[in-house]
Amino acid sequence: MxxxxxxxxxxxxxxxxxxxxxxxxxxxxxxxxxxxxxxxxxxxxxxxxxxxxxxxxxxxxxxxxxxxxxxxxxxxxxxxxxxxxxxxxxxxxxxxxxxxxxxxxxxxxxxxxxxxxxxxxxxxxxxxxxxxxxxxxxxxxxxxxxxxxxxxxxxxxxxxxxxxxxxxxxxxxxxxxxxxxxxxxxxxxxxxxxxxxxxxxxxxxxxxxxxxxxxxxxxxxxxxxxxxxxxxxxxxxxxxxxxxxxxxxxxxxxxxxxxxxxxxxxxxxxxxxxGPTYYFAPPRIFETMLTSVMIRMEDASPFKKRLFDKYMAVARKVGPAILDGKNVTGGKFAYWLGNLFIFGPLKNTLGLSRVRVAYTAGEAIGPEIFEFYRSLGINLKQLYGQTEASVFITQQPDGQVRNDTVGVPSPGVEVRIGDNGEVYYRSSGTFVEYYNNPESTADTKDAEGWVATGDAGFFEEGTGHLRIIDRAKDVGKMADGSLFAPKYVENKLKFFPDILEAVVLGNGRDMCTAFINIDLTAVGNWAERNNIAYASYQELAGHPRVLDTIQAHVEEVNKSVAEDTMLSGCQIHRFLILHKELDPDDGEMTRTRKVRRRIIEEKFADLINALYDGSDSVYTETEVTYEDGRKGKIKATLSLRDAKVVDTKNKRMAAE
Amino acid sequence: MKDTTEGYVTADGRQIGGVLMEMKNITLQFGGVKAITDISFDIREGEIRAIIGPNGAGKSSMLNVISGFYVPTVGEVWFHGKKRPQMKPYQVAQQGIARTFQNIALFKGMSTLDNIMTGRMTMMNTNLVTQAMWWGKAQREESEHREKVEKIIDFLEIQAIRKTPVGRLPYGLQKRVELGRALAAEPKLLLLDEPMAGMNVEEKEDMSRFILDVNDEFGTTIALIEHDMGVVMDLSDRVVVMDYGKKIGDGTPDEVRNNQEVIDAYLGVEHD
Structure with missing residues (x-):
């Protein structure tokens, strides 16, 4: 106790x-x-x-x-x-x-x-x-x-x-x-x-x-x-x-x-x-701010635009290191200049020039967004918390800020990982009870004061930082016993503007595969610029060059997933691009646009089989509901691709 | 029709006062064209009075007579129990009458704040030179006026566009700024020329709420022209109906709604 x-x-x-x-x-x-x-x-x-x-x-x-x-x-x-x-x-x-x-x-x-x-x-x-x-x-x-x-x-x-x-x-x-x-x-x-x-x-x-x-x-x-x-x-x-x-x-x-x-x-x-000195905002707000800056820079004069691009490149290179107080060789003067003419005024416009400590939490923040603010010299950090903990469970100390962790346990908070990977905590901030609801209180908080967060995560070896991978109920095991955390990989995929939605499969199987939904706006824009003609979403989704692009994204994600020893089993071996967008009207997503795994697994069972039996293409018919409630069928032949995976087991053996 | 001089109580319990303005046998002629023919009605203190009618019925002309912009060919306008002489527009403004226009008439390059400030022009006493030097009395005066203007900005919930040039605002907001400028003059009688024209349903609801709130909070008497029947019937206490320059109905919305002549004017009559 x-x-x-x-x-x-x-x-x-x-x-x-x-x-x-x-x-x-x-x-x-x-x-x-x-x-x-x-x-x-x-x-x-x-x-x-x-x-x-x-x-x-x-x-x-x-x-x-x-x-x-x-x-x-x-x-x-x-x-x-x-x-x-x-x-x-x-x-x-x-x-x-x-x-x-x-x-x-x-x-x-x-x-x-x-x-x-x-x-x-x-x-x-x-x-x-x-x-x-x-x-x-x-x-x-x-x-x-x-x-x-x-x-x-x-x-x-x-x-x-x-x-x-x-x-x-x-x-x-x-x-x-x-x-x-x-x-x-x-x-x-x-x-x-x-x-x-x-x-x-x-x-x-x-x-x-x-x-x-x-x-x-x-x-x-x-x-x-x-x-x-x-x-x-x-x-x-x-x-x-x-x-x-x-x-x-x-x-x-x-x-x-x-x-x-x-x-x-x-x-x-x-x-x-x-000009607050201490600031909190959910990732959505930081994202909106960045978008508005980028849109305005697109409209700026070529000279200003060039200056901005040049110095943002400098900032990306040395900014985060300077913020962490690390020794930087070269680029310091350029950063100082950039701060004088670009970053300073920009921070002032955003109202962030006096920020000493800024936090974001609630959901995963895109790495570019996070890096953008860090490189400007804004001390943006992540924390992990919930109402039952009076907010703080873990947070990032100054100088140890990274995009992919939520930091170390906050002072006075004990954190442990359960057998199923679920994160538990107890602290002096742990809530007393749910009002008039002893059953729920008992379900969430045990006699010793440990509270289940419902999130799965693990402590990184070496740094002691906590990493949240998914909701505990979605985390499973692969056939070889390694962790299966679909949302973790899906989030990485969704950070690419070309990918609107991704569903990673593989619970209880020997390898992971994925369904991908392309983002029609982003990919359509790209197609227009590259003179690729298409008549429908389905046609664009099936275009070989689109498949090539997505394959490159998937392989990049595999590389980054492979860096995690715990999660390297979640690399995507095979994938396909779905012929229709996942839609709440068809029951594939919730109204708040969260993927409904079970329904997707049932509905696209034939596609999943094809992903695991090694075939190159598959013919499928899918029922869809139109906005006026009528039903129809989409027929398509989808091609399946193999993605390169990084063989971590061999690498580790070689290191030994 | 209630015509006691003491006023009356509305359905929602507001006390309406005595006669604020009375139009007596107004006729307005442009050369050979009679825009208004022998119209009489009154506007009472604290009420919302609507003037409706089909296109070309003479509503805007009527509003211009009320605002003193047109001088009636025949007839008298009585304001505050006195016959009103022919006046310049600024004299009308000083008497406590303000208006908005059918086609927005704002200074497009100026900010919302500055536009509403212009509504207080008639109340500023310092001369050009002291204002230009912005010192002493002129500075104090501007602060006082700014305070009043800020109250209006708060009232109309347009804080977010305080510094935005009016030309960049969407139509519905420009209408609101125009209402703000009219309010800045602290009018006793506020004339609104089609305040809802060209608005979507949501903007109309917002504007209706502001009109009711102005009437309720400041006790401002309001005379308005509007095409949207739903809005008119919901907002106003009494309605004057015009057709071809003549008054064909006058009374509460319910009375007007059941008036055969009004129904005919709007829906048309069968000709044998």
Missing amino acids: VSEATPSGDLCSIPALLARNARTYGNSPAYREKEFGIWQSWNWAQVAEETRAMALGFLALGLNRGDHVAVIGRNRPAHYWAMVAAQMCGAVPVPLYQDAVAEEMEYVLQHCGARFVVCGDQEQVDKVLEVQDSLPNVEQILYNDKRGMRKYDHSHLNWLDDVSAEGRAGHTRLDAELDARIAELTYDHTCVMLYTSGTTGKPKGVVLSNRNIIETAKNSSEFDNLRHTDEVLAYLPMAWVGDFIFSVGQASWTGFCVNCPESAETMMTDLREI
């Missing part, structure tokens, strides 16, 4: 940290929000006062210990304060996704039995009112933005500012009670309850205690040396655990400033104006 972490001094709750910040960093900015075209800012002393007033107001409205307070809205200072104010009263804040529809909201509000609901604006109030009949627990609805609210029945509806005003007015009456409630808070009290997004089944309420949040905030802040002068931009959903850790946990622990954008659409402008 992990030793129970104990609080340092009396800092055992977020309200206690807030009080400390008001004493220590009273005049430093704590929250900023752009409103009416200007960055409005509050220092820690003001935030402490505002939050206290709100908490007094909550008391006046009758908020009890242990009540749940739902918070629904975009990232705004008042919403963060409402969460801390709820904690002050001994209640539990429950932030919800603001873009959830009323029915989704209904389930969560029912499940947590919230008595108070804090809404951002009229839209959110309307949603709550829509499902109010099935929510007997909801007693008070509070709103932050007054607009459009005048005509509503206000018997159970209050403007947040009125609540604070009432709290201020009644402070002599309520002060003692509030102070008593704040003093009661311990490390074991619930800090926040966050609902997992529920891609499988109903959302579950993850209960995180003050210990979980504060210990995690402390460890992770020390890991990256965060200080009270740092700046973050709070733009990711408040209901997501990461935002709670960054904008509440770490902000309270280190006292840095949380900046809230004006609206979702102005995020990129606001990012540039703030």
Whole structure:
């Protein structure tokens, strides 16, 4: 069992940290929000006062210990304060996704039995009112933005500012009670309850205690040396655990400033104006940024374009090494020049010129995208985490950043790999329980506190870095007992723009094979430039030169897969290009475009046989569903190709 | 038809005040062409008043009479209980009447912010020289106006395009900027000339919400011309129907909808 972490001094709750910040960093900015075209800012002393007033107001409205307070809205200072104010009263804040529809909201509000609901604006109030009949627990609805609210029945509806005003007015009456409630808070009290997004089944309420949040905030802040002068931009959903850790946990622990954008659409402008020093974004955002840069460079004048290409080549060569503080021979001056004229202004445009630490997580990031930012000198790193861990399981230390790992266990986190390859962890950040759901809690967390992640991975020999290969349930074994991790290889294939989708087969067999879907836009573009005529997707997919190109991609992937001793068995020996795109209408993919392996294996059984019996071509008929629901058949003769594989066994023997 | 001078309460519970503007027997003639023939109606404080009618019915002419751009050949316009003399456009603006145009009339090369700033022109008191030097009073004045403009930008949710040149914006947003410029003048009476023309359903819904919110938040009286019947019937408190320059109906949307003359004008009559 992990030793129970104990609080340092009396800092055992977020309200206690807030009080400390008001004493220590009273005049430093704590929250900023752009409103009416200007960055409005509050220092820690003001935030402490505002939050206290709100908490007094909550008391006046009758908020009890242990009540749940739902918070629904975009990232705004008042919403963060409402969460801390709820904690002050001994209640539990429950932030919800603001873009959830009323029915989704209904389930969560029912499940947590919230008595108070804090809404951002009229839209959110309307949603709550829509499902109010099935929510007997909801007693008070509070709103932050007054607009459009005048005509509503206000018997159970209050403007947040009125609540604070009432709290201020009644402070002599309520002060003692509030102070008593704040003093009661311990490390074991619930800090926040966050609902997992529920891609499988109903959302579950993850209960995180003050210990979980504060210990995690402390460890992770020390890991990256965060200080009270740092700046973050709070733009990711408040209901997501990461935002709670960054904008509440770490902000309270280190006292840095949380900046809230004006609206979702102005995020990129606001990012540039703030220039955060600590930044988090999912891979999708980094990808969008890179695409917009590349598109604009395509339209730039030839001189600028040449300059950009020349210096980006320099950056790719020496940038990452310089960032890691390694010794670089030559190219240093060119990089310095490039930084002066190209990288610096570019980073400034992107709003990333002051970034000391940037993280990405959630899914695999393309190597070129990752390298692009690293080579510009932006310290982009990867972390691996989940809600149940208060985010952090592993992260990459400075100087040991690589695209294909998720780093070493975060401070205070123990990680072990199960017999089936599944990753387990335990730490002081490990969640207390799923709210009102002991069965799920027992399924996920064992008696010793180990939590199953559902992901399969392994530690790399030598570096001790964790590598996540796939969802544990998709990982299998090859006939010779080596690991079979289809998604790992598929992701590598999909990083090629020509390949839209790939399905790797081979569970329980002696070799791996693959179905490939070409990307019609990318390959079609290439065909046009090379004067290759085609009349249909099927014809293009079957073109020998397309097959040649894809074969080259597959062989390149094989080389990179072979570098992993654990996964070298997953090299693709044979492949074919499918005559149709995998389509959710035909049941081959989910609506979120995830491959349904079992259905594909059944539907294309004849093709799989052909891949394993050594034939050169195969005739097939496939049923398809058109968009209007009619069904039809596609007939095709597909050619099968052998791809070169790197023989790792022989190589290893030769080395011995 | 409610014609008490005290006003009335609408179906959704809003209190409508007394008469703000009254058109008395207006006739407008261009040479031998009669654009408007002997039309009378009133606009009450706080209401949303629509003018509808088939193409060429004289709606835009009517709006131009209200805005003072056209002087009626016969008839009187009463505003705030006083007969309105012939006025220059800027004098009309100073009286608290602002408008948007059927074909957007923005400064295409200027940003959204600057365009809306121009709506406050009539309220700026410092002279050209002090403004050019941008010092002292002129600077203070600009800050005050900018604050008001920012409130409007926030209200219309166009923060993301604050610095974008208007010419680069899609049509629906340009319409919204134009509404913003009209609002910047803090009008008592806001005239909208086909605010939804050429918009898709989503843009129409957005615009409808803004019109209702303007009326609700600022208490602005609104007179609008619109072709989309669904929008008109949902938005307005009272509707004037025109056909061939004549008034053929006046009343609540329900009354107008059941008026035989109106149905005939829109659907056509069988000729024997």
